[in-house]
Amino acid sequence: MTDAAALRSRTRALLAAHPPATTEPLDFLKARFDAGLAWVHYPTGLGGLDAPRSLQTVVDAELAAAGAPDNDPRRIGIGLGMAAPTVLTYGTEEQKRRFLRPLWVGEEVWCQLFSEPGAGSDLAALGTRAVRDGDDWVVDGQKVWTSSAHLARWAILIARTDPGLPKHRGISYFICDMTDPGVEVRPLRQITGEAEFNEVFLSGVRIPDAHRLGEVGEGWKVAQTTLMNERVSIGGMRIAREGGMIGPVARAWRERPELRTHDLHQRLLTLWVEAEVARLTGERLRQQLVAGQPGPEGSGMKLAFARLNQEISGLEVELLGQDGLLYSDWTMRRPELVDFTGRDAGYRYLRSKGNSIEGGTSEVLLNIVAERVLGLPAEPRNDKDVAWKDLAR
Secondary structure (H helix, E strand, O other): OOOHHHHHHHHHHHHHHOOOOOOOHHHHHHHHHHOOOOOOOOOEOOOEOOOOHHHHHHHHHHHHHOOOOOOOOOOOHHHHHHHHHHHHHHOOHHHHHHHHHHHHHOOOOEEEEOOEOOEOOOHHHOOOEEEEEOOEEEEEEEEOOOOOOOOOOEEEEEEEOOOOOEOOOOEEEEEEEOOOOOEEEEEEOOOOOOOOEEEEEEEEEEEEHHHEEOOOOEHHHHHHHHHHHHHHHHHOOOOOOOOOOHHHHHHHHHHOHHHOOHHHHHHHHHHHHHHHHHHHHHHHHHHHHOOOOOOOHHHHHHHHHHHHHHHHHHHHHHHHHHHHHOOOOOOOOOOOOOOOOOOOHHHHHHHHHHHHOOOOOHHHHHHHHHHHHOOOOOOOOOOOOOEHHHOOO
């Protein structure tokens, strides 16, 4: 199934058999997955047809023209952008068939249990323990900054299984059931007033060994697949020209000429060009993905995303003057998704501060770009060969 015409015909057959106007959205999404039209580059039987990734646009265009429902990708972005490619790469056949379909259609929301209070930028220093007990692992520890934990059915989790090894080598990767009685989710209220993030406490959580991804002790290797995909999904999202954060600023400039100054004009032009360069670079990155798994280039895109969002939102607040100081709602909520462009300037300004932290801090990403993209010498790491249990904490 490598021909655009054949994919177009298959998509139209799906629409004829399940008309979007009269089919329940969830039923339509399940039928789409079963037809191999969810992500066409995935294997046959797992939502795909082993087709080139580039042909997904053929399917998407046909479905959009017919008014077909989507799977609300912003709500299930962690599952789509991070869990799914990791399960596909390292999961058993049983794991792939159990998790990928409900993940893609949106029946099961996923979250990511990686960061800890003492292991954020230095993620490999994590201390959450997983101890083998027969066919299960018993997990104890704490995770933090967990988006969607209050909604999630499943979590991708990394935990230390051998404290006698250096920090990168004693980690294993698991799929954690968020309904386990030992999982406690507490909201973390942010500067925006909302609790989009959470802290998660794990007390005697039992995870079957059948829910381990990859070999014991090779969790860091598996996590790299997750992290590279995460940075692409954050920094390389497909947007139209003047999409994203630059859109509201450009509209305000056009609609409110009384706010214009020469200095603001020059800054807006500079950021508009940079946003367009980042958008086109994201398109090129997605084309590179057709050839295989994402590489460290996604770190550069995520860096640009964070810097641009913060600079553009700052310009918007300044452009709006006293109106930019207003903030519409400090209500404590636990939202299902982040909506940058559907909110006011104050929200965008405050929320964008987190962009240089989430998905890998900008400082860590600069190191990745320097070492793995530019080939510069690695910075000294004195703890590289020291057992985790012997590290100073």
